[in-house]
Amino acid sequence: MDEVAARITPAADGSICVLGIFERDELAGFVVVIHPQREKLCHAVELAGMYVAPTFRRRGFGRTLLKVTVAHVQSIAGVRQIKLGVNATNTGAKALYQSIGFASYGVEPDALRVDGTFYGEEHYVLRIDPLA
Ligand SMILES: CC(C)(COP(=O)(O)OP(=O)(O)OC[C@H]1O[C@@H](n2cnc3c(N)ncnc32)[C@H](O)[C@@H]1OP(=O)(O)O)[C@@H](O)C(=O)NCCC(=O)NCCS
Numbered sequence: 001m002d003e004v005a006a007r008i009t010p011a012a013d014g015s016i017c018v019l020g021i022f023e024r025d026e027l028a029g030f031v032v033v034i035h036p037q038r039e040k041l042c043h044a045v046e047l048a049g050m051y052v053a054p055t056f057r058r059r060g061f062g063r064t065l066l067k068v069t070v071a072h073v074q075s076i077a078g079v080r081q082i083k084l085g086v087n088a089t090n091t092g093a094k095a096l097y098q099s100i101g102f103a104s105y106g107v108e109p110d111a112l113r114v115d116g117t118f119y120g121e122e123h124y125v126l127r128i129d130p131l132a
Contacts, residue, residue: 013037019072021052021065028056029065035076045073047084050093066100074128081127087112088120102126 010017015037020030029052035045047069052062073082086093088107098104102124111121 019065019069021061021068023056023061028053028061031065031069033069033073035073035079043078043080045076045079045082047082050084062096063099066096070100070126070128079128081125083123083125085111085121085123087114088122094122094124097124100126 015035017033017035018030019033021028030049031047031051032049033045034048036042050062050066052065070082073079082102084097084102085108086097088094094104103126104122104124107120107122109120110118112119
């Protein structure tokens, strides 16, 4: 739990924020938005830890959260692309990202180790038209 809390704790400099989606007052899902502040990297935002609680899945929460997140990132001046990585076997999440327009640009073999088993990590990018 501490590990999860550490990953989703917003940073004071704005480089990490968390967007949540709620049903009434219940948190249904969240995604971490990482925006590096260094000049060399600040044109790209990374998404991490996308999660919808099991009881809310397959009801459109993930897609809505992702669309709102893309709109939010689009409003950040100078940002040109959003990237993320996903376990290459996670067909549900990959279908969701592809449905929003994310394009796969490669798989890093054995990038992830879960309970002693290695998995490839598939990398996705969404090129965006900045509003500013
Ligand atoms: C992946 C995840 C975020 C999807 O959230 P969700 O709220 O269930 O997604 P949605 O209901 O908005 O589904 C959007 C689309 O994604 C795809 N999808 C989502 N879950 C799927 C599944 N289990 N199997 C196949 N396709 C799936 C479908 O194309 C779906 O569209 P459809 O319902 O019109 O067919 C959620 O299952 C989750 O939190 N999983 C565990 C954590 C995880 O894998 N996170 C991703 C890490 S990169």
